[in-house]
Amino acid sequence: MQMLNHIAFLINEEIPKQLRRSPVLNPRFVSQVMFGRFHKLESLDRKFLTSLKNSTEEETIRSAVKSCQYSIVPLMDKLIQWLPDNEVRRMDILDPDDEGKHLFKFLHQLLYDLHLYLEKNFYRYMDDEYNVPAYSRHLFQGFIMETLVTVKSSPRFRSLDSRLQRIVTAPLELSVSTAGNDYLSYGNRDYVAALANQLLGFVKRGNDNVWRLYNRLQYIDFNSVDYVRYLIFRFREECAAITNIREKYLWLIARRKKIAHQLVEEGTSFHNRQKSLKAVLDEWLKWEIYHTKRMLELETIGK
Numbered sequence: 001m002q003m004l005n006h007i008a009f010l011i012n013e014e015i016p017k018q019l020r021r022s023p024v025l026n027p028r029f030v031s032q033v034m035f036g037r038f039h040k041l042e043s044l045d046r047k048f049l050t051s052l053k054n055s056t057e058e059e060t061i062r063s064a065v066k067s068c069q070y071s072i073v074p075l076m077d078k079l080i081q082w083l084p085d086n087e088v089r090r091m092d093i094l095d096p097d098d099e100g101k102h103l104f105k106f107l108h109q110l111l112y113d114l115h116l117y118l119e120k121n122f123y124r125y126m127d128d129e130y131n132v133p134a135y136s137r138h139l140f141q142g143f144i145m146e147t148l149v150t151v152k153s154s155p156r157f158r159s160l161d162s163r164l165q166r167i168v169t170a171p172l173e174l175s176v177s178t179a180g181n182d183y184l185s186y187g188n189r190d191y192v193a194a195l196a197n198q199l200l201g202f203v204k205r206g207n208d209n210v211w212r213l214y215n216r217l218q219y220i221d222f223n224s225v226d227y228v229r230y231l232i233f234r235f236r237e238e239c240a241a242i243t244n245i246r247e248k249y250l251w252l253i254a255r256r257k258k259i260a261h262q263l264v265e266e267g268t269s270f271h272n273r274q275k276s277l278k279a280v281l282d283e284w285l286k287w288e289i290y291h292t293k294r295m296l297e298l299e300t301i302g303k
Helices: 002-021 027-034 038-052 058-081 102-125 134-152 162-175 186-204 210-219 225-240 245-261 277-302
Strands: none
Touching: 002 027, 002 058, 002 102, 027 102, 038 058, 058 102, 058 134, 102 134, 134 162, 134 186, 162 186, 162 210, 162 225, 186 210, 210 277, 225 245, 225 277, 245 277
């Protein structure tokens, strides 16, 4: 891809050479790059990607898309490293500066636009375990910070068990922490966004209670080990409060039916290599029903 080859040479070779001479980029060099051929080259690269849509070879498309992804992301991240934080927050402003740093923004914008095009049209072929670009992470973390403020300040959320509050916000907290730089792969970003939207939906809906939250979390298969343990603990607690064996048996059956009928979004899971939340709860309830039924039979025989 012509644009990527040209920009990669600039970012990996030519710009570092310029910076070794002086922290201020030569204005002539900046002008040559910004008013050269890059817009045309970007168009050529989009034509190349668009041509993949007509390919019948899935593996060919996947290989080409991943190759493009693996090329674009490191280049964008390198450009971000050359920019101070206040300029990263003003990426859309390309006003010339004395040091020529607007060139970094210009090149980043070309790559970022191509990256957005890749995500929009070929997302299913991309490597979802690869870390998102630094700028995408910056934008996403802004959304998550706003979400955490909205959710945690909500009276409805604060009325929940404190342990449950910590469990459901833990992935959001992780994504905005220092460790989030390594945590935010494309797949993790998508899941955290889904979780954030469910939590926002919960606090903004006037009639949502804790059971509605359970349903929301099952819909996105929040199969966090901590959450599974918490939910089973709460189910056991509710069961223990029912002293009549027959009533307990009927409660377990009703709960199992409700969970079985609850919709789950296809392709969404907190840990997609683990059993789904629905499957784990169904297995636990199945054995609880079995043991409770045996107790009910023994009680009937005793009478």
